[in-house]
Amino acid sequence: MSIQKIAKLAGVSVATVSRVLNNSDSVKAKNRERVLQAIKESNYQPNLLARQLRTARSYMILVMVSNIANPFCGEVVKGIEEEAEKNGYRILLCNSGSDLQRSRSGLSLLSGKIVDGIITMDAFSKLPELSALIGTAPWVQCAEYADSGTVSCVGINDVDASQHVVSQLADGGRRRIALINHDLSYKYARLRERGYKSVLHLRDLEYQVVEYASDLSSSAGMAAMKKLLANNPPDAVFAVSDTLAAGALRAIEQAGLRVPQDIAVVGFDGTELSEMVSPPLSTIEQPSRDIGRKAVDLLLNKIDNPDAPTERVMMDWRYVARAST
Amino acid sequence: MSIQKIAKLAGVSVATVSRVLNNSDSVKAKNRERVLQAIKESNYQPNLLARQLRTARSYMILVMVSNIANPFCGEVVKGIEEEAEKNGYRILLCNSGSDLQRSRSGLSLLSGKIVDGIITMDAFSKLPELSALIGTAPWVQCAEYADSGTVSCVGINDVDASQHVVSQLADGGRRRIALINHDLSYKYARLRERGYKSVLHLRDLEYQVVEYASDLSSSAGMAAMKKLLANNPPDAVFAVSDTLAAGALRAIEQAGLRVPQDIAVVGFDGTELSEMVSPPLSTIEQPSRDIGRKAVDLLLNKIDNPDAPTERVMMDWRYVARAST
């Protein structure tokens, strides 16, 4: 069913049908009626491919994440959705799983003109190939940073937040503070590790152990914690995600130790999960929704105005103390 | 940058360029070289809109979920991704948030020919308008059922699973068993409630209290549990999702009661979360990944073979007993 058929059915030209479809211009009421009638009768639905090919505009944006299962990511996406919707855009979610092949495939939606722009929450700094694939298309990094200054990004100051956590633990008398970090191909992981190390150094704390979780699942956090417990265990653990911290909690409990008496635990993100585990987690609360919203604002601005300047937006964060410390 | 430009650059026709792009036919090695060279030089990337418009094939499928934040949903999506990828398809995720407007918008990707088919994990049975929008396009319902027999679906036998849970609780001596259910616009919610009620009836248990959670978040589960505790509290709670059960656990703890001594709790889905909370949850383990994979198989079959028969696939489930009961 095409616009041609509708035109024939309604006894008008395709141009007229197109006009009522885009409720633009002034179409004579009678003709509009006829067209609407024909559309209804034939259950016609416009072919978006043709439309987008012609107008070079899709009002869709691609959101690439490495793991939607992470609740923080889910929150950010909600913010993105809200703001996109408010501006007449729809979003397409692509879960890369940090897989190169799948990332490539996702990006082809951008280079293939299916979407108008892209928001990534994925690690790109070590993958120049992917950045090249994006080229000069509208692109915003979200809750993750670009090394170069050519792409806009929005997030929090990870070094500061990390330093704050470790300082709090040290202030509370902890001397053996371990870090459960994510893959260092993420810039945020490198920054948080830097914050961690800088405080240890500043306070002359010798114990410095970093365990890397294979992904941001609770079971990865649990596995990492088990390794930490295996030899020379810490008296405090800072995990860079609430999910990891939740797993750590579980491993500590299984080892017959108590939180926070034996080991204090701090998470990151401030997701609902941090309140649901027992004991509830101290954590860094990120303004997840706002990060998502802001990312959309930056992106839409870039789409409408291709030579808008690159921006690097830093949002506020907040340390929330709960029973785990 | 278009195929035209490449043709000019390489000194061949657009047809030849198209042929090397689809590495089809036999193109003379020399010409192939030239084209490849031109593509590289100009950093050309094919316009997918044009390609898909022409071929009427996108090798993309749309996955519509009501809430990706639900970990069970995340697992199913992983299964979908794996199977799709294996078959050369990519998936687009659309988070409807159970919102009619957003669902409509997502479905236009289907009617607009952007995708070849759709897998839904959303409630449709009460929304004939949406079903109409999908029309006769390839469609599989996943972990949720269609009322009519015209659309294929894959899931588990919810009535059986629910009956099993409630029977277990009753066998364990529980007499006041409450249900924390989801919105009844979901067929699975109606089926699980039916299973719950049938066992109560069978065993002459008079206590019958159902609380409905506003969504599948832990905080909704917590809110529901608080209501149950407010008057005439149960000695067991069956929640239709692990996330809800996790929230219930928390509410019980906050009320100063013990699980399972005072109140037993059972979840549903068998997600990682069920092992991460304390005490770990007894739950119904669904074969999430396999459900996703199977849905893709059914869908691709329907795409390739439009008059394939409708199938209703029931997968196996398993009751996992843990410390919460």
Next chain:
DNA sequence: CTGAAAGCGCTTACAG
């Protein structure tokens, strides 16, 4: 093995 040409289903100046 290759190219000219038609056509996928739209939108949009342009002329009337």
Next chain:
DNA sequence: CTGAAAGCGCTTACAG
């Protein structure tokens, strides 16, 4: 207010 026509960027018989 309306229609004929060009064109978005591809693919694919068809003829050679």
